[in-house]
Amino acid sequence: METMAVNYEDQTILFNFVVKQGNGVKGLIDSGMSCVPQPFVQPPSERIATLNAHTYEAAQPIDLSQLDGPHHKEVAKQIVVAAETLGFFQVVNHGVSVELLELLKTSAHEFFAQPPEKKAIYLKEVSPSKLVKYGTSFVPEKEKAIEWKDYVSMLYTNDHEALQHWPQPCREVALDFLKSSMEMVKRVVEVLMEDVGVRLEEERLNSLMGTKMVNMNYYPTCPSPELTIGVGRHSDMGMLTVLLQDGIGGLYVRLENGDWAEIPPLSGALVINVGDTLQILSNGKYKSAEHRVRTTNIGSRVSVPIFTAPNPSEKIGPSPEVVKRDGVARYKELLFQDYMNNFFSQPHDGKKSLDFARAN
Ligand code: OGA
Ligand code: NI
Numbered sequence: 001m002e003t004m005a006v007n008y009e010d011q012t013i014l015f016n017f018v019v020k021q022g023n024g025v026k027g028l029i030d031s032g033m034s035c036v037p038q039p040f041v042q043p044p045s046e047r048i049a050t051l052n053a054h055t056y057e058a059a060q061p062i063d064l065s066q067l068d069g070p071h072h073k074e075v076a077k078q079i080v081v082a083a084e085t086l087g088f089f090q091v092v093n094h095g096v097s098v099e100l101l102e103l104l105k106t107s108a109h110e111f112f113a114q115p116p117e118k119k120a121i122y123l124k125e126v127s128p129s130k131l132v133k134y135g136t137s138f139v140p141e142k143e144k145a146i147e148w149k150d151y152v153s154m155l156y157t158n159d160h161e162a163l164q165h166w167p168q169p170c171r172e173v174a175l176d177f178l179k180s181s182m183e184m185v186k187r188v189v190e191v192l193m194e195d196v197g198v199r200l201e202e203e204r205l206n207s208l209m210g211t212k213m214v215n216m217n218y219y220p221t222c223p224s225p226e227l228t229i230g231v232g233r234h235s236d237m238g239m240l241t242v243l244l245q246d247g248i249g250g251l252y253v254r255l256e257n258g259d260w261a262e263i264p265p266l267s268g269a270l271v272i273n274v275g276d277t278l279q280i281l282s283n284g285k286y287k288s289a290e291h292r293v294r295t296t297n298i299g300s301r302v303s304v305p306i307f308t309a310p311n312p313s314e315k316i317g318p319s320p321e322v323v324k325r326d327g328v329a330r331y332k333e334l335l336f337q338d339y340m341n342n343f344f345s346q347p348h349d350g351k352k353s354l355d356f357a358r359a360n
Pocket of ligand 2: 234
């Protein structure tokens with residue numbers, strides 16, 4: 001690949017090169033950059049010290065093959081306890097083939113290995129499809145420091161449009177991933193809601209899970225990982241997120257005591273985490289987990305999350321059954337569209353996103 005001279009000193013030129021022209025953080029690395037430029041340097045409070053971080057080893061992955069058999073009660077309990085405490089758990093026998101998991105990681109690498117002009121066509125200002133968006137960082141225009149992450153997101157409407165509009169190197173595998181995990185995700189939501197005394201009608205469940213998006217994240221190897229972050233502290237806005245991570249590691253979740261613990265890569269497993277919407281529906285019983293991603297200099301990491309969230313027109317609020325039992329509604333009822341607009345309007349700041357829904 002031809003290398004281009006980039007002026008790393010001029011922050012506007014650098015921002016334009018990475019964000020506006022769509023070269024991404026990967027383009028920066030490929031251009032020969034060997035030290036982290038200022039716009040990526042996090043304030044000390046957001047940096048991630050790797051030395052004293054511990055791994056969340058207590059939790060064994062939950063075996064979903066046992067969910068609808070004689071061990072239903074035990075497995076359901078494991079899911080409920082994990083969602084109430086950490087808000088994160090890993091699952092095996094989830095119905096997605098191990099071959100597909102491998103293909104997903106390969107095609108994520110393939111997408112980002114393309115020359116910048118092949119990816120930049122999906123920048124949000126110019127993307128040929130409203131379903132596809134490529135970019136760097138979460139809201140780079142508003143962040144104090146830019147995240148060390150390139151991504152492409154693919155919104156699902158129907159199979160036909162996905163196969164027509166999603167980017168070539170990943171459309172088929174991403175759609176397979178979505179379709180082979182959706183039943184499992186819905187089942188997990190049902191189990192969680194049943195435990196708070198809510199039996200969701202098929203139609204309501206489908207509306208609560210009506211927004212589905214597959215992302216592919218690419219965290220380039222970083223020359224000074226102690227200065228940067230892959231993704232800043234945040235919670236996901238939807239119901240449940242299913243995430244495939246590769247073997248590099250670096251996904252951290254906030255514990256109840258405020259410490260951070262790594263969700264260790266487990267070959268063949270999928271990570272599931274609770275989003276804000278499920279916290280709201282359960283009136284706070286289930287915890288949308290605050291999480292973040294560190295960078296590393298051992299190699300480039302990929303991850304493939306599937307986000308599930310309500311239809312924009314869906315009303316969300318604490319379920320009446322739960323409010324009755326709790327004697328108080330901790331969140332107000334709102335239109336999911338409004339929650340989503342607020343979520344995307346500001347940089348990641350831990351669980352601050354939930355304040356928007358808090359009852360006052
Ligand atoms: C996200 C996220 C974690 C990861 O995309 O919301 O938290 O491991 N990703 O990439
Ligand atoms: Ni997340």
